[in-house]
Amino acid sequence: MKLLKSCLLFSLCLLFLTGCWDQNELDELSIVMGIGINIDKKGNLIVTYQVVNPTEVAPGITGAGGGKQPVFTVYETTGRNLMEATRKASKQTSRRLFFAHARMLVFSEKIAKDSIYQAVDMISRDPEVRSTIQVVVARDTSPSKLLRTFTAIDKVTSDEVATILKISEKNWGENMQQDINEVLQSIIDEGGEPLINGIKITGDKKLAVTAQNYEVGNPARVQLSGMGVFRGGKLQGWLDGPEARGVLWIKGKLVSSAITVPCMENDNGYSIEIVRSNTELSADTKKKIPTITLDVFPEANIAEANCAVNLEKTSEILKIENKLNHVIEKEIQKTIKASQDFNSDVLGFGELLYRENPRKWRNEYKKNYKEIFPKLVVKVNVDSRIRRSGIRTSPFLFEKKKEAPK
Amino acid sequence: MRNRRKRPIIRTHKKLTDMLADKKHDDHSSLRSNTISMETSLQQKKQTEKCVGELNPVLHVVVDRVKTLLGNPMDLIVREFEFELENKVTATLLFLEEMNDTQVLNEFILSPLMTLSKDKQSSPVPVDHALHYIKQNALALGRVLDVETEDELVEALLAGLSVLLVEGNKKGLKLGTNGGKVRGIEEPTSEVVIRGPKDSFTESIKTNISLIRRRIRSKDIRIDKYKIGEVTHTDVAVVYLENIANPLLVKEIKERIEEVKTDGLLESGQLEEFIQDETVTVFPQFLNTERPDVVIGNLLEGRVGIIINGTPFVLIAPAQFIQFFQSSEDYYMRYDISTFLRLLRFSVFIISLIAPSIYIALTTFHQAMIPTTLLFGIAAQREGVPFPAIAEALVMEITFEILREAGIRMPRAVGVAVSIVGALVLGQAAVQAGLVSPAMVIVVGITAVASFAIPSFAVATSARLLRFPLMLISSVFGFYGLTLALIVIIAHLTSLRSFGYPYLSPFAPIQTQDLKDSLFRFPITKLFKRPEKLSKKNQTRTQPYSVKKKREEETTR
């Protein structure tokens, strides 16, 4: 009887407590997919939230009034800090903003040049925002515009950007995914500085923010654009194209890419597909200015050969390998040069020195790393291996050449 | 009913039968008063036993008394006839018509008796030796026993025997002519297997015992009979293998059965409730089966079977939780697929227990844990649903329970209609009207299908019952509440004992040897031990040194 009574009491309590505390029905939440942070002239934060309209995104759901509403809406608030701005947003939205699924955090160039430290701390402190959120900087545009841009394939911009980052890192290697956690860690690393991807809008920018953007043949698109180099939390400049790829070479993150190698008189002779690559770093800390040695071991295939060469000969392959080594080495040196020019150790050399010789790092290098870093001597050794040449042997150009003189 | 106790004790049989009749009228009365009337009838029974002595040698007196005792039923046949010994002797054959095989009566009792003649007898038989004589010479029947008291007589009649009374004898004979119609042996309905024996128990305890005996030709098999039920006198048999089963266990079971005091026992479920260890639990503490091979398998492991007349479901004790996920087929198929199926069934149990709770916890508390795309889907479906997730889930689950109950009660032909109305009309319409989200329908559907995939109906019911509190708690506390509730359930399970054997064994406490045949089934050659605690005296099942090994050795030689 006692048991029965207490059970009854318990379930009564449960019934009455339902709906309290931390319970949120799904239809009481606004799912935020992207957060943009900008700063206005007075130093207030302008925070932009890209909120998904699930009925429009979900596959196969024809909800009430389907097809007419936009896929997402954007809220924008200002406040002295993120919390204030977020809570202020409730003046505009009927639902609680829910951040756990946010995939992209956009900084404006302005705030990036000012300082990203405050924003990084805020975002990483919030229990709801996941640490896998990708950090980007809106280049030549504002977060607000970027988050309002309609994209064609992944309907939500933030989703699209996060996916582009992932695919691009894997296939081209001029950008690498940087989530909030990695940004934070690279700030903390010995002598380290973060690198943050840039995003810009291409095409008809006016069209970007209208739903028509879906319908036209040549719409505005979001596009990755270089990686921003920071120093002391401030954006210093950008690494673009091959310079950016150099970073991935150095960090050993390059998975696959395509590299053009000259052949005889043709500058675009070969297109070499990098299949995988491995990088080994070592440092010599005996001298005052340490020397760093980079050994890169790429594996590659020949994807295109616009050149009359006999690819069945080992010596030819060796020649190509040498050229490839040269190209890659130049790329890497360029990157190092650029980052030394910025005097920003985005490559993690400080961490490397610390790893190799912790004591010397602490006693000598750390204090005047700002002076040492630009003078660092970096030796780059590339030892590439060409494994295959597609499903053909020699290019037909070679066959033609062979036949011609006869 | 209560004041009946204060009445003077009624001594006559007539009053007793009155009382019994009385009781029938009061069927609707509460359980409590029922037990009291039981007690009084018990007292009276003792009284009657005292006053009824031997049978009256005068035939018609006895017959009259029997008639009054039984209320002169229309199926009581009183066949008077004469046969010839020294003189003509009058005899009466009493039996309840539908319970006896009339052909046997005619051929093996009436006809040999009526054709007796003085000439064939070597010496004249006096009347008082008549019974002995005809037992020896005339009755071509296996089971012939003496009846000495009126009580015995009535009991024999009610048990479906026929009774032969001879004028001038203080005894009668009860004859094993019972017959009448019983259901034949058919395929089991609740435990269907693809591979394995296709016979099943019936309502008749005799058939059931025969099914067991035929399969296990061991001298060590023991079948002990009990009668339970002051009114129904139901036959109950306890079956075990003397050389394997733990004698303490057998003793305990027997004692508990003997202690049962009730007016009637109709099904094994009732006995189960009387003798189980723990009442406040949703988990079954007995295995019930209608498959003889399951009983044999369990007897061989040292368990005890309890057969009850009138039901095809035989109880097996002690039961372990894991047994409810095993099917007899597991031992007939290869071990790999059996292991897979057992794991599947167990996960199915878990699904049917917590699937709706997980859905509720995820969608109302831990939205962060749902993959983004899936979240969009669910959120889009929730859009416009007027109820909170818990209400939605409760409504759907209860609707499903209603449909299920309706499906069982309906005649088979209408059952289809119910499922059409349920699935198509209700489900489809509710979703289209935006009353429930399709995701919820899917969850409830999975839960429902899962609960049907559990081989044991009894455990499926526990999952059904526990589902609701789990849903409530996870709607208030999310995964935190759910986890704690699951801990409570596990703790409850570990605290349960079936006849002193831990319910969760071999998992808690861990018995390594027994784990081989739990959620997994090892190859049969590796299962050479019986469950550790059940069969202390006779553990070895097969020789670990198996035939296969021998063969291998021979080939290597």
Next chain:
Amino acid sequence: MKTIKIDIQQFFILIILFELGSAILVGLGMDAGRDAWIAILLGMVCGMILFLGYFYLYKQFPEQSLTQYLQILFGKYIGKLFGFLYLMYFMYLAARVLRDFGSLLLSAVFVQTPIIVVNGLMIATIVYVLKLGFEVLVRTGEIIFSLVVLLGIILAVLVLSADLMKYNYLLPILGKGFLPVLKAAFPVTPTFPFGEMVVFTMLFPYLKTTKKSKALTVGLFAIMVSGFILSATVAMDIAILGGHVATHVYFPLLAAVAKINLGEFIQRLDALVVFTLIIGGFFKIAVLFYVAVKAIQDIFGVQEEKRLIGPVGIVLILSSIVIAANYVEHITEGLNIVPHFIHIPFQVVLPSLFIIVFLIRRKKLKPFASSPSTSTE
């Protein structure tokens, strides 16, 4: 009264669950930065030494629990006083873990739920289980253990196949020298969770074993296993998150697992970790709870342990709340005050004192210690 018996494998499981309970989630030895895992191993070694001490006492009084043999060692009154101090210690530990646990849940999931509700629910569960008896708790532990092992294996496989670990994060080993590691390791890491094995001085008498030496090896082995698991977990956290992040989040394990993403399908596995968190917390608090109940029984001579469970539960809920004003205070106490002024006296100083006193009075005490019937009241 039915006597409780724990067999040797249950003992093993009990230790592992108790050690891992809450420790696996919070970053241990994180003061040592990326060398935290070394600090844990050091702590483990010290913990094993402490365990030897506790076991020595148990060997001298095989039939009595700590609070019982204290009364033999020091006489009734002083012994009871010491016992009472230990009772307070156990209660404090239980309340502390409960508070830890409630706060963590609150900061992670239940932001708006009052802490009394979260803690109350936990205590209600524990009260239910303990009312079924300590044996039920131990057996529940067996089931929980296999669950946790299963989850652990799944997580390990997922982490490895998601290729999240960057071993560079763990280098250089001992980069800041050995001193910071030592500093981090002493005195905090040995006391939590390894030194908390002092609780088992109350549970040793339940051991069902013929060979004491076997219990000793199993105990040490269990501590080693849990030490290695903890160390490996912390190393994994650091390799996934990086030294800084791992040391600056409340639950490194949760943050690390959150990063798993296999083919956009197996992701957001925090649920598994939350599940372990709750189970681990439950088990640890339950053991401490039971030990406290046992101590009360011994000191005040209460016969029925079941009647004590409810009141002790209520005291625990309340004290878990009044123990500190806010989480920061709670954590500061936990890191700075508790190890030095509470853990060390109770885990190291007092037990050593007991051993010394025992060695001095050994001859006088001999008849007490060897006769098993002295305190089975």
